[in-house]
Amino acid sequence: MAGIGSRQMDDATAGTGARRARVLTGYRPTGPLHLGHWFGNVLNMLSLQQDHDAYFFIADWHALTTDYEDTSGLLGNVEGLVLDWLAAGLDPERSTIYLQSALPEVAELALLLGMVTPLSWLERVPTFKERLRDLAEREIANFGLLGYPVLQTADITIVRGELVPVGEDQLPHLELSREIVRRFNRFYGEVLVEPKALLSETPMIPGLDGRKMSKSLRNDIGLRDDPDTMRSKVRRMVTDPEKVRLGDPGRPEICPVFALHRELSPDILGQTEAGCRAGTLPCVQCKSNLADRMIVHFGPFRERRAVLEDDPKLAAQALAQGEEKVRPLVEQTMGAVRRGMRLA
Amino acid sequence: MAGIGSRQMDDATAGTGARRARVLTGYRPTGPLHLGHWFGNVLNMLSLQQDHDAYFFIADWHALTTDYEDTSGLLGNVEGLVLDWLAAGLDPERSTIYLQSALPEVAELALLLGMVTPLSWLERVPTFKERLRDLAEREIANFGLLGYPVLQTADITIVRGELVPVGEDQLPHLELSREIVRRFNRFYGEVLVEPKALLSETPMIPGLDGRKMSKSLRNDIGLRDDPDTMRSKVRRMVTDPEKVRLGDPGRPEICPVFALHRELSPDILGQTEAGCRAGTLPCVQCKSNLADRMIVHFGPFRERRAVLEDDPKLAAQALAQGEEKVRPLVEQTMGAVRRGMRLA
Numbered sequence: 274m275a276g277i278g279s280r281q282m283d284d285a286t287a288g289t290g291a292r293r294a295r296v297l298t299g300y301r302p303t304g305p306l307h308l309g310h311w312f313g314n315v316l317n318m319l320s321l322q323q324d325h326d327a328y329f330f331i332a333d334w335h336a337l338t339t340d341y342e343d344t345s346g347l348l349g350n351v352e353g354l355v356l357d358w359l360a361a362g363l364d365p366e367r368s369t370i371y372l373q374s375a376l377p378e379v380a381e382l383a384l385l386l387g388m389v390t391p392l393s394w395l396e397r398v399p400t401f402k403e404r405l406r407d408l409a410e411r412e413i414a415n416f417g418l419l420g421y422p423v424l425q426t427a428d429i430t431i432v433r434g435e436l437v438p439v440g441e442d443q444l445p446h447l448e449l450s451r452e453i454v455r456r457f458n459r460f461y462g463e464v465l466v467e468p469k470a471l472l473s474e475t476p477m478i479p480g481l482d483g484r485k486m487s488k489s490l491r492n493d494i495g496l497r498d499d500p501d502t503m504r505s506k507v508r509r510m511v512t513d514p515e516k517v518r519l520g521d522p523g524r525p526e527i528c529p530v531f532a533l534h535r536e537l538s539p540d541i542l543g544q545t546e547a548g549c550r551a552g553t554l555p556c557v558q559c560k561s562n563l564a565d566r567m568i569v570h571f572g573p574f575r576e577r578r579a580v581l582e583d584d585p586k587l588a589a590q591a592l593a594q595g596e597e598k599v600r601p602l603v604e605q606t607m608g609a610v611r612r613g614m615r616l617a
Numbered sequence: 618m619a620g621i622g623s624r625q626m627d628d629a630t631a632g633t634g635a636r637r638a639r640v641l642t643g644y645r646p647t648g649p650l651h652l653g654h655w656f657g658n659v660l661n662m663l664s665l666q667q668d669h670d671a672y673f674f675i676a677d678w679h680a681l682t683t684d685y686e687d688t689s690g691l692l693g694n695v696e697g698l699v700l701d702w703l704a705a706g707l708d709p710e711r712s713t714i715y716l717q718s719a720l721p722e723v724a725e726l727a728l729l730l731g732m733v734t735p736l737s738w739l740e741r742v743p744t745f746k747e748r749l750r751d752l753a754e755r756e757i758a759n760f761g762l763l764g765y766p767v768l769q770t771a772d773i774t775i776v777r778g779e780l781v782p783v784g785e786d787q788l789p790h791l792e793l794s795r796e797i798v799r800r801f802n803r804f805y806g807e808v809l810v811e812p813k814a815l816l817s818e819t820p821m822i823p824g825l826d827g828r829k830m831s832k833s834l835r836n837d838i839g840l841r842d843d844p845d846t847m848r849s850k851v852r853r854m855v856t857d858p859e860k861v862r863l864g865d866p867g868r869p870e871i872c873p874v875f876a877l878h879r880e881l882s883p884d885i886l887g888q889t890e891a892g893c894r895a896g897t898l899p900c901v902q903c904k905s906n907l908a909d910r911m912i913v914h915f916g917p918f919r920e921r922r923a924v925l926e927d928d929p930k931l932a933a934q935a936l937a938q939g940e941e942k943v944r945p946l947v948e949q950t951m952g953a954v955r956r957g958m959r960l961a
Contacts, residue, residue, distance in 0.1 A: 333960060337732040342804060344959040374725075374960050381724040384768070388681040388761035395760060416739060416767055417732035423760055424728070460686060615688040616677060616718050 296325040296471060297434035299332040299373065299425075302350035303340070306357045307493035308567075309478040309486030312536050315361045317438060317473050318368075327368040328432050328599065329358065331592075334373050334380070335425075338418045355588035357496060360578035371595035373428065378607045383427035385610060387420060389456050394449060395419050426450040429468045431606050432599060436471040444470060461613035465606075476536065479529035483511045494567070496574060503571075504564040507533075512556045516549075523549040523556075530560055537566045640669040640815060641778035643676040643717065643769075646694035647684070650701045651837035652911075653822040653830030656880050659705045661782060661817050662712075671712040672776050672943065675699065675936075678717050678724070679769075682762045699932035701840060704922035715939035717772065722951045727771035729954060731764060733800050738793060739763050770794040773812045775950050776943060780815040788814060805957035809950075820880065823873035827855045838911070840918060847915075848908040851877075856900045860893075867893040867900075874904055881910045 298318065306315065321327045331351050337344070351372065363370060373379055395401065401419060417424075429437055429450055439447050447470050454467045477485060480492025487493060494506050510530050516523040525531035525546045534545050541562060548554025581587055611617035642662065650659065665671045675695050681688070695716065707714060717723055739745065745763060761768075773781055773794055783791050791814045798811045821829060824836025831837060838850050854874050860867040869875035869890045878889050885906060892898025925931055955961035 334728060334732075337729070337958070341732045344805075347959045348961075374955070377721040377725040380728040381718075381721040384678060384724040384727060384761070384764075385681070387764060388678075388685045388759055390760045392758045392760055392763060414736045415732055416734045416736055416764060417728070419736060420728075420731060420760060420764075461688075611718070614681070615691045617692075 293324065293326040294435045295328065295433060296321050296436040296438065297328040297330070297429055297432055297468075298438050299330045299335070299428055300354065301332045301336045302347065302354045303336060304346070304350055304488050305353055306496045307486055307488060308496065308533070308536075309480070309493065311361070311496055312478050313475040315358070317475065318358075319362050321438065322363060322368045325436070328434065329363060329368055329370045330373050330428065330595075331355065331371075332373050332428070335421065338415070338421050338424075341415070341417070352585055352588040355591055356578060356581045356585065359587065359591060360574050360581055361496075365591040365594045369432075369595045369598045370591050371599050372592050375592065375596045376431070376599070376603055378603050379424070379427050379431055382431050382607065382610060383420070383424045385614060386426055386430075386453055386457060387423045389460060390423050390453050394452065395422060398422055398449065399445060422446055422449050423453065426453045430454060430465045432602050433466045433606060434468050435466060437468050438471045438473045440473060440475060444472075461610075464609045464613040477532070478536070479532050481506055481510050481529075483529045496571060497578060499575075500568040503567050504561075507560050507564040507567065508557075510560065512559075513549075516552070516556065519555050520552045522552045523554075525549045530556070530563055533567070534559075534563055537563065537570050540566075637668065637670040638779045639672065639777060640665050640780040640782065641672040641674070641773055641776055641812075642782050643674045643679070643772055644698065645676045645680045646691065646698045647680060648690075648694055648832050649697055650840045651830055651832060652840065652877070652880075653824070653837065655705070655840055656822050657819040659702070661819065662702075663706050665782065666707060666712045669780070672778065673702065673707060673712055673714045674717050674772065674939075675715075676717050676772070679765065682759070682765050682768075685759070685761070696929055696932040699935055700922060700925045700929065703931065703935060704918050704925055705840075709935040709938045713776075713939045713942045714935050715943050716936050719936065719940045720775070720943070720947055722947050723768070723771050723775055726775050726951065726954060727764070727768045729958060730770055730774075730797055730801060731767050733804060734767050734797050736763075738796065739766060742766055742793065743789060766790055766793050767797065770797045774798060774809045776946050777810045777950060778812050779810060781812050782815045782817045784817060784819060788816075805954075808953045808957040821876070822880070823876050825850055825854050825873075827873045840915060841922060843919075844912040847911050848905075851904050851908040851911065852901075854904065856903075857893075860896070860900065863899050864896045866896045867898075869893045874900070874907055877911070878903075878907055881907065881914050884910075 298314075298321070300314070318327070318329060331354055333347060333351055336347060336350075355370065358370065359365070396419070398421075401421070425446065426449075428434075437447055437450075447468065451467050454465045457465055458467075480486035480490060481494070482490070482492045484490055484492060494503060498506065507530070512530055513523045513528045515521065525534075528549070531545065531549065534542060538545060545554065545559060545562065549559065608617075642658075642665070644658070662671070662673060675698055677691060677695055680691060680694075699714065702714065703709070740763070742765075745765070769790065770793075772778075781791055781794075791812065795811050798809045801809055802811075824830035824834060825838070826834070826836045828834055828836060838847060842850065851874070856874055857867045857872045859865065869878075872893070875889065875893065878886060882889060889898065889903060889906065893903065952961075
């Protein structure tokens with residue numbers, strides 16, 4: 274079913290013979306991408322684009338499950354994210370890049386899936402409970418937040434997604450989607466495709482303070498940061514707290530600076546590790562080396578991003594192109610769903 | 618705002634000046650209509666059609682909140698209900714008659730309203746708790762059932778409904794819709810119209826066994842029943858249990874047969890009541906009088922219904938006509954909603 278081929282995009286939707294497997298991943302438009310996203314997601318998406326029939330969507334409705342009170346930045350975030358993706362090398366010809374809210378049928382499918390999704394399944398989702406705890410001070414326990422996994426299942430199944438890249442921590446969500454699909458199909462026939470996990474190991478990218486890089490922790494280095502900002506942020510990064518004086522031996526395995534070297538400095542990785550352990554490489558020098566490489570590494574991204582910035586309607590164009598490509602698949606799925614449920 | 622006028626249907630959607638108030642009512646397609654529906658709803662709809670800009674929709678998605686396991690009768694029920702409505706005198710030129718599921722935007726609006734609807738508001742809805750109790754043996758506690766009031770709010774607000782006919786027992790639902798609208802508008806501006814209740818007193822129509830007439834209790838007299846069936850059902854009706862022998866005085870106020878006389882027998886109501894109380898009118902005769910009038914009363918309906926039955930595509934035509942009429946209003950509302958939420 275999920276054979277790998279090199280057929281054209283359009284063939285994949287025909288559902289005939291050998292073709293590339295359909296893979297789907299969505300992204301909440303919460304702000305500019307940072308290095309954590311780059312190494313955690315974007316590189317993976319670029320790789321998926323090579324050998325899969327890839328669907329990348331911007332989950333603007335999902336953003337509302339928590340950030341519903343102030344949506345003033347939403348449209349700007351969507352545009353910025355598309356331009357980030359394009360600058361990173363996602364290709365709207367090769368992949369299908371679209372906006373969730375451009376497809377009202379996703380909401381329709383979510384509504385229909387909700388009719389067969391037991392409340393108890395949703396209430397025991399770990400992230401639902403966690404979010405309620407984390408955000409206890411806000412009026413956060415809305416119906417939409419509880420329904421997040423149902424909407425996610427609609428996202429996946431409306432494009433007949435076969436593979437969904439997930440980390441270990443996301444496996445329970447995908448398992449829930451699979452359960453919803455099985456229950457739906459049990460009532461209405463083999464209408465929906467049951468998605469499989471594409472387990473992806475992504476490196477933990479630490480932020481300036483050593484915790485996981487995250488915009489909400491304000492410890493991030495942005496892909497759009499200019500070279501001076503990158504350099505000054507790297508300079509502020511925490512290092513091994515026991516290495517206080519030059520000559521003290523350091524522990525690269527716990528140093529966030531070294532974690533970024535792993536991704537950015539293949540040319541000097543060995544000597545950096547050795548110099549740190551021996552205490553001969555001063556942290557200031559080590560950070561300067563990292564900043565140099567980071568600035569060079571993201572140079573091409575920065576330049577393409579600047580060009581795109583001058584022509585932001587390219588974002589709308591890419592999304593329109595994606596919508597046009599995804600629409601036949603959406604209509605095919607919804608036709609089968611409505612017929613299966615005897616609504617049509 | 619809700620002035621009564623005699624302008625054309627199309628003017629009402631323009632939102633200018635004096636016009637008829639928009640009133641909305643929906644109906645779950647659960648099976649053939651019976652006398653309880655006729656006196657409880659249909660007569661009210663016919664009256665609304667006279668002096669309001671009336672929207673009557675078939676709530677096929679709502680039917681799925683409880684009857685999701687077997688949907689094989691759904692399409693037939695929808696067609697049957699439209700034909701019942703047409704036979705009763707609802708006029709697709711004058712009113713807007715449409716199918717809920719023909720408008721994916723209703724699901725979209727429900728999804729968006731769900732983002733701002735606290736779970737606690739939904740969990741305390743009395744009918745939600747009751748249904749869970751009544752149907753405890755079924756796996757009924759689905760996400761869709763909990764979200765019923767959210768979907769209902771979308772139904773009302775997508776057509777900018779100003780008035781919603783409700784009985785006393787339905788007031789809490791409408792109040793919840795009003796709360797959701799106010800909360801939405803507080804976040805996103807005065808986008809949605811807050812509906813008002815149009816309190817309608819509807820008579821309690823008893824079924825054959827004296828309990829409220831209901832298809833699920835199998836105590837109903839159907840509008841489509843043929844004269845012989847009507848007569849035989851009336852003959853089976855319970856009467857005052859203390860009136861066992863001819864000559865025993867009866868209590869019309871507790872007799873289900875007399876309750877139907879009230880609706881159907883203005884010509885003999887006084888003498889029926891007097892004869893019952895005096896014990897001079899035998900129940901058999903009283904029932905025969907009722908059956909005579911019932912058969913005559915529903916004669917015109919039965920005849921029109923039979924004609925329509927021969928041309929069932931009229932149902933699809935009426936729904937298509939309604940969909941075309943409602944669409945500009947739906948697009949106007951959804952444009953305002955998407956802009957208000959900064960999704961577009």
